[in-house]
Amino acid sequence: MNAAPAKVFSGIDFYRALFDNPKKNSVLLLDHTGIILETNRAFLLSFGYDEADVIGKDFAMLFSDEDRKRDLPMREIAMVLDEGQSFDNNYLVNKNGVLTWVSGESVLITNAAGGGKYILKVIQNIHVQKESEHAITRLNTFNEDILRGIEDAVLVLGDDLRILKANRSFTQLFALAEEQLSTMDFRSFMRTFDGNDGLYTTIMATLESRSCPPKIQVDLEDAGGNKRNFDVSCARMDEQEGENRVLLIFHDVTAQKSFERQREDILNFVAHELRNPLTNVILNVELTGQLLGEGKPAEVTGFIDRARVNAQRLKKLINELYKSTRLISGNFDLESTVFPFGEMLDEAIDAISQIHSHRRITWKGEAGVNVLGDRDKLIQVITNYLTNAIKYSDDDQPIEVTVDITDHSLTVAVTDHGRGIPPKDQPFIFNRFFRAEKTKNLEGLGIGLFLSRQIIEAHQGRTWVESAEGKGSTFYFNIPLHEVEG
Numbered sequence: 001m002n003a004a005p006a007k008v009f010s011g012i013d014f015y016r017a018l019f020d021n022p023k024k025n026s027v028l029l030l031d032h033t034g035i036i037l038e039t040n041r042a043f044l045l046s047f048g049y050d051e052a053d054v055i056g057k058d059f060a061m062l063f064s065d066e067d068r069k070r071d072l073p074m075r076e077i078a079m080v081l082d083e084g085q086s087f088d089n090n091y092l093v094n095k096n097g098v099l100t101w102v103s104g105e106s107v108l109i110t111n112a113a114g115g116g117k118y119i120l121k122v123i124q125n126i127h128v129q130k131e132s133e134h135a136i137t138r139l140n141t142f143n144e145d146i147l148r149g150i151e152d153a154v155l156v157l158g159d160d161l162r163i164l165k166a167n168r169s170f171t172q173l174f175a176l177a178e179e180q181l182s183t184m185d186f187r188s189f190m191r192t193f194d195g196n197d198g199l200y201t202t203i204m205a206t207l208e209s210r211s212c213p214p215k216i217q218v219d220l221e222d223a224g225g226n227k228r229n230f231d232v233s234c235a236r237m238d239e240q241e242g243e244n245r246v247l248l249i250f251h252d253v254t255a256q257k258s259f260e261r262q263r264e265d266i267l268n269f270v271a272h273e274l275r276n277p278l279t280n281v282i283l284n285v286e287l288t289g290q291l292l293g294e295g296k297p298a299e300v301t302g303f304i305d306r307a308r309v310n311a312q313r314l315k316k317l318i319n320e321l322y323k324s325t326r327l328i329s330g331n332f333d334l335e336s337t338v339f340p341f342g343e344m345l346d347e348a349i350d351a352i353s354q355i356h357s358h359r360r361i362t363w364k365g366e367a368g369v370n371v372l373g374d375r376d377k378l379i380q381v382i383t384n385y386l387t388n389a390i391k392y393s394d395d396d397q398p399i400e401v402t403v404d405i406t407d408h409s410l411t412v413a414v415t416d417h418g419r420g421i422p423p424k425d426q427p428f429i430f431n432r433f434f435r436a437e438k439t440k441n442l443e444g445l446g447i448g449l450f451l452s453r454q455i456i457e458a459h460q461g462r463t464w465v466e467s468a469e470g471k472g473s474t475f476y477f478n479i480p481l482h483e484v485e486g
Helices: 003-009 014-020 041-047 065-069 073-082 126-150 170-174 186-190 198-208 252-293 301-328 340-355 375-391 448-458
Strands: 028-031 036-039 087-093 097-110 117-125 153-158 163-167 218-223 227-240 241-254 339-341 361-365 368-374 399-405 407-415 463-466 472-480
Touching: 014 028, 014 126, 028 041, 065 073, 073 087, 073 097, 073 117, 097 126, 153 170, 170 241, 186 198, 198 218, 198 227, 198 339, 227 252, 252 301, 252 472, 339 340, 340 361, 340 368, 340 375, 340 399, 368 375, 375 407, 375 448, 375 472, 448 472
Parallel strands: 361 399
Antiparallel strands: 028 036, 028 117, 087 097, 097 117, 153 163, 153 241, 218 227, 227 241, 339 368, 399 407, 407 472, 463 472
């Protein structure tokens, strides 16, 4: 049974056959010190050498400078002599100096007749394969860089809703560690913000068909406890290794939604605040016309006066809205001059005192300093503060203005002894259109303090409030003092 194979191979010189015949595998015969004794034709054709270029030379000439510095040739020889073989995967230097990536195996052989030791080195050209691997690696790195740079949260799910890939924006959004992603139950995770299963249904529909369903909106709470609004897009990706995948992109539309809500607030405020005085004007004009038609001109005076008062209210509200719009858009410039701050403060207090002569307004502190700023806009801030103090306190309560000057800044405080502001409302009191719940029955759009903050910030200063319910409030502003002549 075993005799036939022996007869078949008995006359074959295996070494010469493996050495001479290959066209792809290059073969070198080395002595035990690494000197090249013989090369096959495949090696010469692959790397451009002639026999005279390499025969009798140290095979280290085929290694790159960097690999020679790392002593790779001698380490390879030592391993072959110690262990009988070695493997390598590195660059080989062509005759023209070009580097080609190769994979090689070196085997120790012994000449039975003379007892000498030799090394047979088989080399495969894997340059194209390596370049492809590098291209894929570069592409993957490029894709990873893109994912890292995308502000939207990006997620790739398998058909069993395993997380296959997530970018940094997604992990930061929910404060997740990379190692958590592979074991996360995304279905359970979604339930925290996908109560009606809208996102889950969209994902499954995307996996089952190649159509892209419309975006779905989800509201969720991020790792910092902030409410966020997202448009989520789903797209099915090409099948890979027999598995369907879906790409999810969470696009943050919180700012857009906030803007839409602000726009609705503006419309609601305008409709609410302008409707009453406008209705009153129309009613009084109609009554005036009716009385004139009845020949009763002596009775129209009161209706005309009421129409005039409400028309003035309308004008005031419209002016406030106009100022707010200009400030929000940044469409205003400070007309800065140098002026005595004390004189400006007296003027602002006198103007309010003339309108509210029954209210007692006092001020203390040292205001004898020249200030560089927009005099009229700073009067507007003080007027807003004083008007609020009068509006939110009883007639018999005093209002105090305090001025404090340091080397570098000036601080004004306006104190009333009125109803005060609830702690929950204080962080928002300078926001546009904000009105505390207990003050919504009072006239105004909630713009004055917002305008005040915009003006003071334009002066590179700041505004703030201290308040206690039932005890009153103190509104502050602080502006830097600049060195000015005089």
